[in-house]
Amino acid sequence: MAIDLTPEQRAVGEDNFKKATERLGLTRRELLKAGLIGAGAVGGSAAAIYFGYKGWKGAPVRAALIGGGDEGGVLVGEHTPDFLQFVAVAEIRPFNVQRIFEGDPKSPLRKGFKKVYGGEAKNIKVYKDWREILKDDKIEAVVIALPLHLHAPVAIECMKAGKHVLCEKLMARNVKQCKEMIKVAHDTKRILSIGHQRHYSMLYAHSQEVIKSGILGDVKHIRALWHRNFSWPYNHEPKDFAWAFDQQVAKAEQASGIPTPTIRDGWYQPVLKGDVEGLEAQAKEAGVDLKKYLQDCGYDSVEQLIRWRLYEKTGGGLMAELGSHQLDACSIFLGKVKPLSVTGVGSHVFFGDSTRTRDSRPNPREIDDHIFVTFEFPGPNHPKGTNKGADPKDTIVVTYSSISTNGFEPYGECLMGTRGTMIVEAEQKVLLFTEKNPTQKGDPKLMAVNVEAIKPGQAAAESSSTWGGPAASAAPPSGGAAPTSGPVSRGYREEMEDFAYCVRNWKDDVGYATKEDGSYAQRLPRCHGEVAMADAIIALTANLAMKNNARIVFKPEWFDPAKMDAVPEEG
Numbered sequence: 001m002a003i004d005l006t007p008e009q010r011a012v013g014e015d016n017f018k019k020a021t022e023r024l025g026l027t028r029r030e031l032l033k034a035g036l037i038g039a040g041a042v043g044g045s046a047a048a049i050y051f052g053y054k055g056w057k058g059a060p061v062r063a064a065l066i067g068g069g070d071e072g073g074v075l076v077g078e079h080t081p082d083f084l085q086f087v088a089v090a091e092i093r094p095f096n097v098q099r100i101f102e103g104d105p106k107s108p109l110r111k112g113f114k115k116v117y118g119g120e121a122k123n124i125k126v127y128k129d130w131r132e133i134l135k136d137d138k139i140e141a142v143v144i145a146l147p148l149h150l151h152a153p154v155a156i157e158c159m160k161a162g163k164h165v166l167c168e169k170l171m172a173r174n175v176k177q178c179k180e181m182i183k184v185a186h187d188t189k190r191i192l193s194i195g196h197q198r199h200y201s202m203l204y205a206h207s208q209e210v211i212k213s214g215i216l217g218d219v220k221h222i223r224a225l226w227h228r229n230f231s232w233p234y235n236h237e238p239k240d241f242a243w244a245f246d247q248q249v250a251k252a253e254q255a256s257g258i259p260t261p262t263i264r265d266g267w268y269q270p271v272l273k274g275d276v277e278g279l280e281a282q283a284k285e286a287g288v289d290l291k292k293y294l295q296d297c298g299y300d301s302v303e304q305l306i307r308w309r310l311y312e313k314t315g316g317g318l319m320a321e322l323g324s325h326q327l328d329a330c331s332i333f334l335g336k337v338k339p340l341s342v343t344g345v346g347s348h349v350f351f352g353d354s355t356r357t358r359d360s361r362p363n364p365r366e367i368d369d370h371i372f373v374t375f376e377f378p379g380p381n382h383p384k385g386t387n388k389g390a391d392p393k394d395t396i397v398v399t400y401s402s403i404s405t406n407g408f409e410p411y412g413e414c415l416m417g418t419r420g421t422m423i424v425e426a427e428q429k430v431l432l433f434t435e436k437n438p439t440q441k442g443d444p445k446l447m448a449v450n451v452e453a454i455k456p457g458q459a460a461a462e463s464s465s466t467w468g469g470p471a472a473s474a475a476p477p478s479g480g481a482a483p484t485s486g487p488v489s490r491g492y493r494e495e496m497e498d499f500a501y502c503v504r505n506w507k508d509d510v511g512y513a514t515k516e517d518g519s520y521a522q523r524l525p526r527c528h529g530e531v532a533m534a535d536a537i538i539a540l541t542a543n544l545a546m547k548n549n550a551r552i553v554f555k556p557e558w559f560d561p562a563k564m565d566a567v568p569e570e571g
Contacts, residue, residue, distance in 0.1 A: 003408070003409060005445065008446060009433075010431060012448065014429060016431070016432040016434075017422070019449065020213075026209055048494070051205075051526060056505075059085075060081060060085040060500065061164075061504060062138055063086055063142060063500075064088040064141075065089045065090070065100070065145065066089075066130045066143065066146060067144060067168075068090075068097060068099070069091075071145040072091075072100060073100055073112070074107075075168075076100060076112065078109060080496065086117075086124060089124060089126055089127070090129065091126070091127075092279065097126060100112060100113060101113045101124075103115050134161035140503060141163055141164040141503055142163045142164075142166070144167040148172070150298050151167050151171065152172040152177035152180060155167045155184075159184050159190040163190065164192075164499075164502075165185075165191065165192050166496065167195065168195045169195050169536075170535070170539055171529070173316065175536060175567040176564065176567045180564075181529060182561040191528070193495070193499045194527050195492075196328050196527045196532060197492050198325065198332060199495065200491035200498065201490060203428070208333055210422065211415065216415060216416075216422060217420060220396055220417070221415075221416045222330050222333065222414065222416070223398075223399050223414045224326040224398065224413045225401045226402045227404075228407050230263055233263060254271065254272065255272060256273075259303075259364070263363055265363050268307055268310065271302060271303060271307075298314075309321060310354070310367055311365075312367065316543065318368060318369075319371060319543050320539050320540070323542065324536070324538070326412075327375070327400060329413055330375075331535070334386075335380075337377060337386060338559055339554050340376045340377060340378055340384070340554060342373060342374065342375050342552055342554070343373070344372060344542050344546040345373075345549070346368035346370070347369070349369065350404050350405050352364030353365075369404040371542075372399075374400075375397070376397060376398075377396045377397075379394035412425040418435065421433045427490045499525050501523075533561060537554070537568065544568060544569070
């Protein structure tokens with residue numbers, strides 16, 4: 001995110017953030033001092049205390065996973081069986097069925113059922129048709145990790161069948177579907193939670209608290225990006241995929257008749273012979289041909305099933321898959337205010353275009369491969385800002401880019417304020433720097449931030465020289481631990497624990513009833529339907545702005561779930 005930082009400067013930035021969170025009382029150590037962590041917390045978890053959920057004595061929530069692909073594998077690998085116990089999985093793709101049990105050797109997050117449950121994994125039922133899960137009254141909840149176009153129809157049917165739902169992001173393919181999902185949740189009195197995991201990231205929670213304290217001063221710009229490089233040749237040897245079919249290399253060969261990747265690209269996966277043969281066998285068992293079998297499952301072809309992110313019908317492009325994460329983060333930073341406007345440019349300049357009959361470029365797709373969008377958000381003193389002020393010119397510009405030809409910078413967000421800069425890198429690190437005081441000498445990136453509390457929740461930052469020059473600044477400060485140690489939780493585990501906690505404590509007779517102040521009468525997950533719909537509106541409206549090369553002003557009624565016909569989409 002900051003391409004000119006030296007190792008010494010990075011060490012100072014990480015330590016500055018660490019000291020700021022400690023001064024504001026945000027660390028586990030501070031929670032222990034305050035006596036806030038007790039027996040009710042999940043293993044003494046600071047995240048559980050911070051996000052307001054607890055463990056319980058008794059059986060875990062019995063759940064089924066619908067969709068065993070990439071994201072389903074992450075959710076299996078990161079969940080806590082004492083909270084949420086998977087007893088079934090529905091998946092039509094043979095490759096995914098085996099991987100969800102065996103795990104993915106290329107991804108530590110995708111541990112697989114066998115590693116999580118040991119010998120008990122054999123008791124997890126496998127269904128090809130997710131509707132079979134709805135017949136099991138002992139299953140209390142479903143976790144949906146399907147392609148985007150199936151989120152709404154599957155979630156709605158599951159709620160109507162009495163199941164609580166945790167559905168992956170983006171919430172739905174369009175805003176009208178989002179509103180339909182919320183209505184069904186209220187009508188059926190089922191919990192609807194959406195998997196924007198940054199709502200459960202302690203890293204982002206602490207970042208927001210630091211921003212609220214005033215350390216950065218007046219934030220006027222946020223730069224977010226997620227760039228990746230897909231320009232390297234694809235290795236056609238099938239050995240990397242052979243493990244998925246019991247080491248039968250022949251079954252891991254590329255299927256005939258379907259284009260082979262020409263460059264390395266995680267969204268343009270090889271279509272394996274074993275997958276196609278397995279799908280053909282399932283179609284035969286169902287008494288239909290393969291085309292009809294796939295259509296009944298929501299796909300036009302095997303290629304669309306496996307490469308679903310590349311099609312307009314099944315996916316939402318870079319803004320839905322990547323940008324939604326980071327605009328969600330920016331919205332969290334700014335106090336969950338709604339954006340005012342969006343403009344953008346989407347281009348198809350590197351990958352092939354599947355709508356053309358002749359295209360020599362690699363790995364063809366329908367979606368754009370480079371996107372650049374600019375949002376205008378209300379500042380604190382804007383009438384629509386957090387303070388409900390009277391200054392309509394108090395605005396914050398947020399830019400987002402996702403390109404497919406250069407991965408030089410790590411993905412993340414950079415917040416620029418009048419008194420400081422905060423960089424959040426790859427959901428793992430936060431760096432904090434002060435702005436240069438014209439009365440002081442030295443490099444501000446090598447200055448320690450001294451945080452002085454003004455009153456609870458507020459602070460001021462001043463700079464001072466580092467301890468003995470660049471070499472000293474790179475050492476662990478004050479003899480303590482290094483600023484980071486080991487991977488930071490990205491929030492998947494916490495979001496599933498909180499969902500299970502809400503399910504276990506849910507009262508059907510209360511449902512979505514509200515109190516006099518408009519808040520819900522019982523606890524909902526942090527990213528319930530109304531919250532997630534706002535994130536979907538941001539991403540989907542950006543897609544419209546790019547498609548029409550237009551500036552779109554957000555309308556308040558779009559964010560009102562009760563106004564079913566008030567939506568940004570065309571047609």
